[in-house]
Amino acid sequence: xxxxxxxxxxxxxxxxxxxxxxxxxxxxxxxxxxxxxxxxxxxxxxxxxxxxxxxxxxxxxxxxxxxxxxxxxxxxxxxxxxxxxxxxxxxxxxxxxxxxxxxxxxxxxxxxxxxxxxxxxxxxxxxxxxxxxxxxxxxxxxxxxxxxxxxxxxxxxxxxxxxxxxxxxxxxxxxxxxxxxxxxxxxxxxxxxxxxxxxxxxxxxxxxxxxxxxxxxxxxxxxxxxxxxxxxxxxxxxxxxxxxxxxxxxxxxxxxxxxxxxxx
Amino acid sequence: xxxxxxxxxxxxxxxxxxxxxxxxxxxxxxxxxxxxxxxxxxxxxxxxxxxxxxxxxxxxxxxxxxxxxxxxxxxxxxxxxxxxxxxxxxxxxxxxxxxxxxxxxxxxxxxxxxxxxxxxxxxxxxxxxxxxxxxxxxxxxxxxxxxxxxxxxxxxxxxxxxxxxxxxxxxxxxxxxxxxxxxxxxxxxxxxxxxxxxxxxxxxxxxxxxxxxxxxxxxxxxxxxxxxxxxxxxxxxxxxxxxxxxxxxxxxxxxxxxxxxxxxxxxxxxxxxxxxxxx
Numbered sequence: 001x002x003x004x005x006x007x008x009x010x011x012x013x014x015x016x017x018x019x020x021x022x023x024x025x026x027x028x029x030x031x032x033x034x035x036x037x038x039x040x041x042x043x044x045x046x047x048x049x050x051x052x053x054x055x056x057x058x059x060x061x062x063x064x065x066x067x068x069x070x071x072x073x074x075x076x077x078x079x080x081x082x083x084x085x086x087x088x089x090x091x092x093x094x095x096x097x098x099x100x101x102x103x104x105x106x107x108x109x110x111x112x113x114x115x116x117x118x119x120x121x122x123x124x125x126x127x128x129x130x131x132x133x134x135x136x137x138x139x140x141x142x143x144x145x146x147x148x149x150x151x152x153x154x155x156x157x158x159x160x161x162x163x164x165x166x167x168x169x170x171x172x173x174x175x176x177x178x179x180x181x182x183x184x185x186x187x188x189x190x191x192x193x194x195x196x197x198x199x200x201x202x203x204x205x206x207x208x209x210x211x212x213x214x215x216x217x218x219x220x221x222x223x224x225x226x227x228x229x230x231x232x233x234x235x236x237x238x239x240x241x242x243x244x245x246x247x248x249x250x251x252x253x254x255x256x257x258x259x260x261x262x263x264x
Numbered sequence: 265x266x267x268x269x270x271x272x273x274x275x276x277x278x279x280x281x282x283x284x285x286x287x288x289x290x291x292x293x294x295x296x297x298x299x300x301x302x303x304x305x306x307x308x309x310x311x312x313x314x315x316x317x318x319x320x321x322x323x324x325x326x327x328x329x330x331x332x333x334x335x336x337x338x339x340x341x342x343x344x345x346x347x348x349x350x351x352x353x354x355x356x357x358x359x360x361x362x363x364x365x366x367x368x369x370x371x372x373x374x375x376x377x378x379x380x381x382x383x384x385x386x387x388x389x390x391x392x393x394x395x396x397x398x399x400x401x402x403x404x405x406x407x408x409x410x411x412x413x414x415x416x417x418x419x420x421x422x423x424x425x426x427x428x429x430x431x432x433x434x435x436x437x438x439x440x441x442x443x444x445x446x447x448x449x450x451x452x453x454x455x456x457x458x459x460x461x462x463x464x465x466x467x468x469x470x471x472x473x474x475x476x477x478x479x480x481x482x483x484x485x486x487x488x489x490x491x492x493x494x495x496x497x498x499x500x501x502x503x504x505x506x507x508x509x510x511x512x513x514x515x516x517x518x519x520x521x522x523x524x525x526x527x528x529x530x531x532x533x534x535x536x537x538x539x540x541x542x543x
Contacts, residue, residue, distance in 0.1 A: 022381070
């Protein structure tokens, strides 16, 4: 072994962020069967089974054929769950195996570390969303009416669920904690948020109760982007999703800045 | 062996020649454990400094505080005159932790490459350094093997290579030879000595007293979160009137319990003496 002399590395504040982002994307692509293929297949199965097979026996919903109506919600569900589960698992694993120390001791600020971890979940969710849209739109004939609103809804959804994943990954004490939040909180709330039905058809008081479900607005915002119509105003949906996303991002940033549960 | 390159560092504060300066460092964990209590420590630039103490004495907590891995309760840390929590200080520190904490998704090469990136290196520079370190630590055959598939010795090599990849001026080695075979231990000693000779300041914690004696030009003994003795190995022996560092350790760090155990052993060997009065 031959030693190499010490030399100070010039400060490049953005490089750490770029490399952490690259590492997170590297992890997503390395585990592509689990991180991308599996959620794409399960969402496609929903579209085929519920839309194409059962769709013919279900009347139109809000003026759209059923297989078209469910596509935006299923894409929203797949993207939200991917952003969440990616970030919760990568943070928890890095904490658990302590290789997070290599990040925490590096010359990166708290917000750079935060942004780097968000990027992995965002990339995974975007790949899944684009692949699903690329397959489902030609298959069902679903339109893409309001692309700008769709982009805004997708960015807010990915950021919000990515931040939620980070928060859960930081607080989690076991793998069970993460899957508990996904299976017991996110999945039921998304299903009850109108992925497979229009909330306006529920009648009182279930329609009003559904409006208390924050994930209803996620589904509605993305549905408006695809179909150009939704049960509530797109600005209300985007406003609610934006407010929740902002709160979750702020919470995650506080955790990174304070080092709570990341550093003893 | 390559020649030391020119070192360009941020200007230290006036009057500061310490690589590491710790003032009034206290760390109380959430469960109430007081790991460090008002600890002061200065490590001169260019020194090879040993930190000895039993498990739970506060060595790893001190290192964690220096490396931004622990939230300090109070105190101040500077690294070559720069605030310890700042980016300049973090760039100057390289740490090899006690437990092999390697990213399980990365190969040997990727581990080094990404570490260089986290510390601000560009892609080409980090890749070149990674290849250099792979050769320096005899990891060439394992270049594309993921960390979990490495043997214990190889993981230890990779940890050290990672700690040194960004060419830190202060290298912190937390029990670097724990659990490694004799051959690798001597190889690592040789490497660390040569690194020190090139101007790198080294802070070493170890349980092997002979390792500290052989490598360090100054040793501090830590017990219950406080520095209880500090000098050269010879100075410590002279001050305590003993012939070995082990005896110094037993008298200072291990404290009364070890001394009592020693007295009890001596007492049982000498007939009729009262162990309580033998000292």
